[in-house]
Amino acid sequence: MDEKGSNGSGGANGSGGSRGRDHDSELRILARRREPLTILAETARAHPAPALADQMALALPIRDYLRVLHKHRLLIFGVVALTVAVVALVSFRTQPVYQASARLEISGEIPDMANLRELFMQMPTSDDFLQTQVRILESNDLAMQTVRALRLYEQPEFALRKTAAASGVPFTAAEEANLIDAFKSRLRVEAVRGSRLVDVHIESTDPKLAADMANTLADLYVENNFRKKSESTMQATEWMSGQLREMKTKMEQSHEALVKYERDNQIFALNEGQNVTITKLGELNHEVTEAEAERIAKESQSQLVASRRLDDIPAVAQSLLIQDLDRRLSMLKGENADARSTLGPNHPRVQRLEQQITEIKSQLEHEKLQVANRIESEYQAALRKEQLLRKSLDAQKTEANILNSRLVEYSLLKREYETNQQLYESLLQRLKEAGISSGLRSNNILVVDRARQPQVPDRPKKLINILMGLMVGLVLGAVMAIFNEYLDNSVKVPEDVERLVNLPVLGIIPAVSSINGGAPRRALPGLRSMPQQASELATIAQPQSVVSEAYRALRTAILLSTAKQPPQTILVSSGQPREGKTTTALNLAITLAQRGDRVVLIDTDLRRPRVHRAFGLTNDFGLSSYLAGNSPLDQLARPVAQIPNLFVITSGPTPPNPAELLSSETIEGMFVELRRQFDFIVMDSPPAITVADSMILAEHADGVMLVVHGAVTTRETLKHTTKLMTSVNAHILGVVLNNVDIRSIDYKYYYTNYYGDYYRHMLEGNTYGSIPEEQEPEEQQKDLKMEG
Secondary structure (H helix, E strand, C coil), X not given: CHHHXXXXXXXXXXXXXXXXXXXXXXXXXXXXXXXXXXXXXXXXXXXXXXXXXXXXXXXXXXXXXXXXXXXXXXXXXXXXXXXXXXXXXXXXXXCCEEEEEXXXXXXXXXXXXXXXXXXXXXXXXXXXXXXXXXXXXXXXXXXXXXHHHXXXXXXXXXXXCCCCCCCCCCCCHHHHHHHHHHHHHCEEEEECCCCCEEEEEEEECCHHHHHHHHHHHHHHHHHHHHHHHHHHHHHHHHHHHHHHHHHHHHHHHHHHHHHHHHHHCCHHHHXXXXXXXXXXXXXXXXXXXXXXXXXXXXXXHHHHHXXXXXXXXXXXXXXXHHHHHHHHHHHHHHHXXXXXXXXXXXXXXXXXXXXXXXXXXHHHHHHHHHHHHHHHHHHHHHHHHHHHHHHHHHHHHHHHHHHHHHHHHHHHHHHHHHHHHHHHHHHHHHHHHHHHHHHCCCCCEEEXXXXXXXXXXXXXXXXXXXXXXXXXXXXXXXXXXXXXXXXXXXXXXXXXXXXXXXXXXXEEEECHHHHHHHCCCCCCCCCCCCCHHHHHCHHHHCCCCHHHHHHHHHHHHHHCCCCCCCCCEEEEEECCCCCCHHHHHHHHHHHHHHCCCCEEEEECCCCCCCHHHXXXXXXXXXXXXXXXXXXXXHHCCEECCCCCCEEEECCXXXXXXXXXXXXXXXXXXXXXXXXXXXXXXXXXXXXXXXXXXXXXXXXXXXXXXXXXECCCCEHHHHHHHXXXXXXXXXXXXXXXXXXXXXXXXXXXXXXXHHCCCHHHHHHCCCCCCCCCHHHHHHHHHHHHHHXX
């Protein structure tokens, strides 16, 4: 191991110096080759392009439903077949039922009919009136009349004793109720929208009986309507005859009282006197109003005089003499002021001007007093005028009241006589009209179409029922399919991963069984005979197979998972056992070694190790031996004979305390040394949810790759595993969908939309996008030479 270690160190130094250049070269090689599986890995890591994302955002909901329906198509077909079979059986075993229909025209009723012309008048028909007639056609009395008229109680459909009517025994209340319910259950009445027509539909297993019931019901309805109108007319005639006799007596008595009052009170002259009195009363009322307004105006000016505010009186301000005196006074005051300023106060001119000012002021005050006295006189005159007019108005009111008292009594007597006279004439007219209408056989209901014996049963409608059963079966099957899909909480497609944990899908590894079972005739050579052990090392046993291409795509995704350089230490883990993490770690390490890089695969599952079995190695010493201090580090990495550049560190004997060993400081020194010796370190770890070993090892890894068993691992398991790794600040590179059944509808739906038909080409035996792995180092060397 010393020699390997020195070689490994030298190889590491050499490869470490040129690692960046090799990585860039491989990227250019991959870009020129454009392997579809490489594109798969790149696309799974990145988000879709904006245009494609927009299209998928619109198409995915409908496609999801179509996928679910296609996936559960057998269930849907079974539900549809069962539903159609049941509906068809019931339809063909049901006794045929016939429906007969009669049509009636119902016009609005004519309230009063006095002549033959009104007999043919068409009155408007309201919706409320039509609905009322529909309810009458559905009434219990009309139903019982039809039952008795056709002796329906003797029909087998109504299932009542046949001797009830023949023996004269009346029906009991329960029997009548049963007969009415049985008849009305077969009856359907509906008004034709936008017309005066009403259709009467009756169903029966006997077509002739159905027509007879519809016609009899229509005839009885018409007859009952006519009878009701005739009886109401006769009742109205009798009532109006009695009222007419009473009204005639009242009219005569009121006329006698009116004549007597006119004679006693000379009522013949009352109207003329009433007009004169009322007119005079109105004129006096108008004059009092005007006098009161005039008095109020004078009183307001009188109040100004009393308050000595003569200048505020309008008459003072409007007096021409006062206005002239004010102007003269202003002029004298101005001249006096000028003279005093220039001549002095004792100058004769100044004294003369002051004397003139005094005289004008005296005249001005005298004129104002004259105006004030005149206003006071006018106010007193207006007050006296108002008082006189009010006395005259009161006297006229007294005279009008006396006249009105006579007029009230007269008006009452006259109104009573006129009212009695009008009522008498109206009753007499209505009595004559009732006599005319009773002689005319008018009816507002007409049978437009009588029911005819139906030739074809109304139900069951076998074809329609089967079609409805087909539709119900489809809906019910679709609902059951969607419900079953809702109950399935496993992770099936990359979209589930991105939606649940927001992590990229690094690769999709198809299940070997799905390839063998899906296209046994078109599979690649030797694929059908691949044993279970060889499937774990598919990249060696079948380098041209679909599974090998998938692992190489995973390798490319790992190399492109970080921006500057790929992760050197990779931890492969899963949430639960048997999800394929060991197989994924094995093939990832092999594909990395096939690039020419030195790779060490460490089996860190100290509880249930499997790596040594895949390569046929012993497990008597390994990682646990080194951590326990029983083995040196330079003896741990054992080369794999079939694969150059690949070394394996087995787990070693199972220790009693795996977690404590993995948490020791010794393992840190081991990783430091391994990083110096190897280009890539791949760790196969135990399940993260079961034990804490994976979370401990995640601290030493540059990136963590989670393996999910397609259509088996639950969403809760994936989310919980991601949460555990995130809690220790692990750098999660992405998720690998392992053991995917590419024949399933879920996967076909996904890869058809995202990755084209690559797997279909591979299953058909084509080598679309594949290049023999042996040529890769040569191509790398050519590219490096071209760069030089």
